[in-house]
Amino acid sequence: MSVDDAAEPLSYPFPRRSAVEPPAELAELREGCPHARIAVGGGEMTLLTRYTDVRTVMGDTRFTRDLSTEGAVALSADGTDVFSRSTSMSTTASGEAHAQWRRMVSRWFTAKRMTALRPEIEQMAEELIDAMVDRGAPADLGALLAFPLPIRVICSMLGVPDEDKDRFAHWSNVMMNFSRYSKEEADASTAEFDAYMLEHIEAKRGEPADDLISNLLVQTDAAGYRMAGSDLLETAKGLLAAGYETTANSIGKMTAFLLADRSRWEALLADRSLVRTAVEEALRFDAQLGLGLPRFITEDVKVGDAVVPAGTTVLLSMAAANRDTTVFERAEEMVLDRSPNPHIAFGVGPHSCLGQALARTEMTVVLEVMLRRLPRLELAVPVEELQLDDGLIVTALTSLPVRW
Ligand code: HEM
Numbered sequence: 001m002s003v004d005d006a007a008e009p010l011s012y013p014f015p016r017r018s019a020v021e022p023p024a025e026l027a028e029l030r031e032g033c034p035h036a037r038i039a040v041g042g043g044e045m046t047l048l049t050r051y052t053d054v055r056t057v058m059g060d061t062r063f064t065r066d067l068s069t070e071g072a073v074a075l076s077a078d079g080t081d082v083f084s085r086s087t088s089m090s091t092t093a094s095g096e097a098h099a100q101w102r103r104m105v106s107r108w109f110t111a112k113r114m115t116a117l118r119p120e121i122e123q124m125a126e127e128l129i130d131a132m133v134d135r136g137a138p139a140d141l142g143a144l145l146a147f148p149l150p151i152r153v154i155c156s157m158l159g160v161p162d163e164d165k166d167r168f169a170h171w172s173n174v175m176m177n178f179s180r181y182s183k184e185e186a187d188a189s190t191a192e193f194d195a196y197m198l199e200h201i202e203a204k205r206g207e208p209a210d211d212l213i214s215n216l217l218v219q220t221d222a223a224g225y226r227m228a229g230s231d232l233l234e235t236a237k238g239l240l241a242a243g244y245e246t247t248a249n250s251i252g253k254m255t256a257f258l259l260a261d262r263s264r265w266e267a268l269l270a271d272r273s274l275v276r277t278a279v280e281e282a283l284r285f286d287a288q289l290g291l292g293l294p295r296f297i298t299e300d301v302k303v304g305d306a307v308v309p310a311g312t313t314v315l316l317s318m319a320a321a322n323r324d325t326t327v328f329e330r331a332e333e334m335v336l337d338r339s340p341n342p343h344i345a346f347g348v349g350p351h352s353c354l355g356q357a358l359a360r361t362e363m364t365v366v367l368e369v370m371l372r373r374l375p376r377l378e379l380a381v382p383v384e385e386l387q388l389d390d391g392l393i394v395t396a397l398t399s400l401p402v403r404w
Contacts, residue, residue, distance in 0.1 A: 038315065044073060078183045151248070171193040264336060293318065
């Protein structure tokens with residue numbers, strides 16, 4: 001059956017044939033059916049795959065990302081994902097409240113702070129690699145480096161002790177649920193996170209330190225607004241959900257892409273000045289979030305060649321957009337020195353990624369440390385054996401076995 005004349009919505013996510021290549025359906029739809037009807041967990045959505053369409057909708061504030069809005073379709077079957085839970089979006093969904101929230105949080109992510117964080121992140125990468133080397137090859141680089149590093153970074157940013165990082169990793173996992181956790185598990189996890197965080201916020205109120213929560217507790221904006229405890233809770237939740245699995249997954253996939261064709265790894269060993277553009281290219285090659293970004297519209301809006309009718313939930317496929325051949329030459333190839341590289345892995349417009357400088361720093365530092373410490377790094381299994389986990393809305397590798 002050709003995708004463009006499908007009578008029934010296409011079942012989504014599409015079947016995976018490879019962990020390092022996007023499903024062929026995405027390119028087919030981008031060419032022939034740029035507004036495709038898909039059936040996801042919660043119902044029917046319209047999948048957009050063309051770069052200009054995806055970009056346009058991301059930047060159009062008439063499209064909300066709050067899927068708890070009446071009439072919107074949830075991403076996961078039981079509405080437990082971060083986009084579909086009403087509480088997750090109260091502060092950050094859209095409008096002036098979002099703009100005000102964003103101005104305050106973005107004060108934390110200054111270029112100066114990101115530069116200052118670099119040695120700390122480098123130290124974390126060194127320690128994790130030491131531990132991995134001590135255990136010996138083969139090892140799961142995902143479990144031992146790609147995941148532990150960003151959770152440590154977020155815990156340090158929120159000012160929570162390192163020993164609680166495994167709990168944070170679990171809570172984040174559940175927030176990113178697509179089909180792995182039941183509603184009961186998701187509710188229990190949210191209640192635990194909320195209780196922990198509210199207590200943490202109160203503790204910071206009494207004893208502020210140099211972390212993001214303490215900063216937000218004392219900060220006022222030009223209009224004299226100060227964040228309430230409930231907004232701080234949602235902010236912490238938003239940062240954990242936005243910044244952990246995404247970065248962990250990007251570190252893992254970047255490494256897998258570079259090792260899947262080892263001439264890429266060797267090119268970087270020979271010329272470290274390629275690291276910066278290689279990180280961007282890895283982001284383009286496997287754009288987050290794996291399933292796509294959802295939006296809901298309450299009026300008819302023309303997008304590209306067709307109208308998106310009021311009441312439609314759309315899913316924006318950055319994975320498809322970032323391989324659009326009308327924008328990227330040799331879109332299917334990983335070009336390590338690609339420049340310019342206008343990928344939209346971090347989104348665009350009013351919700352574009354607040355943590356992108358941090359994510360870039362983490363990816364760059366990990367890659368540099370791996371190149372220096374593990375030059376002989378290679379996959380310990382054939383690339384065909386790598387698997388993706390579709391249980392979460394970020395599609396991570398289930399494991400990344402390597403040796404060195
Ligand atoms: C490679 C890693 C990352 C990727 C690919 C990524 C991607 C994205 C994307 C696509 C969006 C737009 C969401 C939308 O339009 O609905 C976004 C938003 C956001 N990201 Fe990231 N992100 C990454 C890492 C981080 C990190 C490390 C942080 C901070 C700790 C972070 C914090 C945020 C926040 C707070 C938003 C919401 C901004 C808003 O609503 O105004 N992200 N990210």
